[in-house]
Amino acid sequence: MRPKEIQEKLNIDGDRIKLFKREGIFTPENPPSGNRSTNYTDADCEHLRLLVVLTKSGLTCSDIRKLQEGECTLEEAIKIRKNNIDAEIKRKQNALILLSELLADKVEFETFETDHYWNVIAAREAEGEEFINTEDMYGYRAVSLIRSIKCPYCGEEHEVDLEDYMYDESSYEKENGMGPDVVYSFNSEDGYECHECGRIIQIEGWIREYPEGAYDSEDINVVEGEKD
Known part of the structure; x- marks a missing residue:
């Protein structure tokens, strides 16, 4: 199968396959040669289907690499990732609450009371609440080659x-x-x-x-x- 064919068959884009290659969790059986593009096999297709399911379930490429190298079991990887996602959801819930409060207060950018909301966040963090990290907001996007x-x-x-x-x-x-x-x-x-x-x-x-x-x-x- 040509790249376009396998992308259509699996309903994924080429960037996802490139990510799997770059992260070292997928290597096609017939890589590109000369000006000929990759010729994907049925085994490649099954491998990619597995990777798509696992990543859409929340596992990262790093998690999958550890699985492939025998550093952990699937159950262990799932439990760790589930705990991380639960924590991320909690952070976003706290952010949603704060956003609702900002709307209710009818805040304006020009007159924003930074000290007040800084202290609100600091007090809630002191009670154990967490808010959104930059890692939650910005995913890494490699420069196109x-x-x-x-x-x-x-x-x-x-x-x-x-x-x-x-x-x-x-x-x-x-x-x-x-x-x-x-x-x-x-x-x-x-x-x-x-x-x-x-x-x-x-x-x-x-x-x-x-x-x-x-x-x-x-x-x-x-x-x-x-x-x-």
Whole structure:
């Protein structure tokens, strides 16, 4: 099955499959080769169905990786995740109560009584209540590695997912509190063939993500891959 076929069959988008690959919990039996996309097998389909069910049930990719590596049982993973979700729901319920109070008080942004509500939250937290964390609000979204490139031989335009050719993901934490500085490095070597002229293209370079989830810069080189 081609990528579009399996996405339609499972009613999921390509980003979900890419996430499973990136997190190391799914590797297709027939990965992309040259300019040919992944050819998914029936076994791949069953594997993806399992991953979709588990993730829609609330398990994370990290949970599933631990299951695959035998670090915990399914029952243990479910109990831990259920406790985490229960705590998240409680935090959101407390936030809903506070939002209702703000509406009832007819608050305005220009005249917002920060001290009053700061003290309200502090008092409730002192009693053991919790409110929404930034992790509850903002999910990580990786910078897209899909780029449009031009064949140096015939000029044909290609849309390429450079994640398929990534060989390194370097990351280091900066001291300014803005999170990790990530650089994705890739090189197609002799693995990409122009679907128009059939010549080998080499695509190499890097894409920088900084701060986390935000595009910063890139250096992508597309050259002739065949040597005379």
